[in-house]
Amino acid sequence: MGSDSQYQIPAIEFAMNSPELDRGTDEWYHLCKKVREACENYGCFEIVYDRIPPQLKAETFCVSRELFSLPLEKKKKNINPKPYQGYNGPSVRYPLYEGFGFEEASNYESLRSLTEELLPHGHDQFCTVISMTKKLDELKNMINLMILDGYGLEETSNSFMVSKTLLKLMKYTAPPSRYYSIGTPVHTDKAFSTILCDDQVSGLEVQTRDEQWVKLSISPRSFVFLVGDYLMTWSNGRMHAVKHRVMMCGEKERYSLAAFALPLEGSITKAQKELVDEDYPQVVKDLHYTDFSKFISSE
Template identity: 50%
Template structure:
C-alpha cells in the first residue's frame, strides 16, 4: 500500500457477501469502518461495484476536460468556494487546477456542465460522469449507514442520515520540476461532511497520522479513499477524526484525481444524535447550520485559523483543553 513509516493504514474490502445489513459480516464491517474513521479519519475502501472500465473512462474524459480552452473553463463559475474552476494560483498551488460540478448525480446538472465546456455537450462525458457520481454517492451513503449502525442508531437511521448533494471536483496536479518535492494542495481538513477520492494511480495524497507525521497513500486500481470532514466529526460528537491531508507532488507524471464531496442541502443543521451525548461524552459542539460553517471556513477571519481548528473556533461549546 505504499505507506512510509511502520503505521498500518486501514484497507477495508467491501465484499458483496458482507453488505447485507444485519448479518455478522455487516456488523464486523461496520466496526472496522468506525474504528478506521475514529483512529485515522479515513480509510481505503476496495469496492469493485464501480468498474475499472468506468474509472478509466472517467480519467480519459478528465484529460479531455483539461484541454478545454481557458475561456470555456472560466464559464465553470460559482459564488460558492471551490464549486467552480480554479486555475493554477499562489493561493492554492501553481501545480493545481480543478473544476466543480454540483449535484453530480443529477443528469441535468452534468449535462449543463458539459454544455459549458463543449459545443456538442459531449454525451459520452455526461453518461460516464453521471454513472460515476451516482455510484460514488451510493458508496458514501453505504459508509454513512455503517457508521450509524456501528453507533447503535440503526433503528432511527432515516432521521440521522444527512440529506445532501454530491459536488464532484475534477483535479489535475502537474508534475513539479525534476528532483523537486512540491505542494500540490495545502494541508487541510475537509469542510463538507465527507469526501470520497479516487485517482489515476499517480500518488500524491498524504494524511497526517500524528502531529507532523505524514504518510503517503497509494490507492489500488479498484480502491477509493473515504475521508471524514469537520461536520461529520461534529455529528459524531467528536468521536470521528477529521483528518488533516494534503497533496505533495514529485516525479515526472501529472496526477488526476476525482473527489466527491457530500454537501448538505440548504438549511441543514449539523447536530449530534442525543444517543452520542452522555456524562462520559458531553456535547462538544453547538448545533449549527452547515452552510454558515462552510462559508465561515472560507471567510477572511477564518484564514488566520488553522484548518483543523476552524470547527472548534466556529462551533465549540467550551474552550480547547490543553494536553
C-alpha cells in the first residue's frame, strides 16, 4: 500500500524568461546541478513548468477521454505488436488499465492516418496531441542539455540521447472495492526518460532508496521527470532508474499521459566514457535497444 508520508521529490522550477534557462550562465549551471542531483538521488523530480499552457493539457485529456470512450471493438483495431504501441486493453492481471501508444506523435501525417481511423472527424483532436508532443519534446531536449552540462560534458555531442518520442495516453478505472488496487505493476521505464502528467487524480507511487512506497502529489502546472533504464546505463549507474507503479483507490477514474524518450531502432547505449573511472567502474552492460525490447516483451 502507498504511504501518505510527507516525503517529497525535488520540485525544480523552469521559469519562462529566467536566466536559469540561458545555457552558459551561472544560473543555468546551478539549475543543471539541481537536475543531476535529483536524478542521482531520487531518480525523478517534479518539473514546475509554465511553457505548456494549462489549456493545452486540458484539451489533451479531453482527447484521451474521447478515445477511451470508443467501443472496445474499435479500440482493438489499433492493436500493435510493437512494445508499448497501439492499444492495450484491460487484462486479467491488470483489469483497471488501458493505454494508447502513439509513436511519432509529433508527426502530422503519421498521427493523422491513425487518428482518422479512430476519430473520423478528429482533426482538432490530433492537432492538440501533436502540439502537446512538440512541447514535451522541447522540454525533454532542454533537460538532456542540463544533464550533459551537469556532468561537465558541454563539449560532448548529445547524440547519445537521440531518441524517438512515444506518447502514451493512459486510463485507470476506479477499483470496484474501496481497497487499494494495482493499476500498473512495479517497474522501471525502458526508455532514456519519461515526462508524465495526470488529471489530478492521484495514483502514481515511487519507491524510495530505502524501499518505501510513497504517493506523489503534483501541482496542476507540473510534470514528473523519471529516469529510465537507458539513462541509468548511459550515466554508468550514477543516475537512479526509479521503480514506480500506479495504485488506485476511491471512486474517480484516472487519466495520465507520458512522453517516453526511446532509443532508435538498432542503437546501442553505452556507459559514457567520461563517467567511468576507478571510483565508478562500469557497472552496467551495454544495452542494445532491439534485443532488449524483445527480451522485456517476451514471456
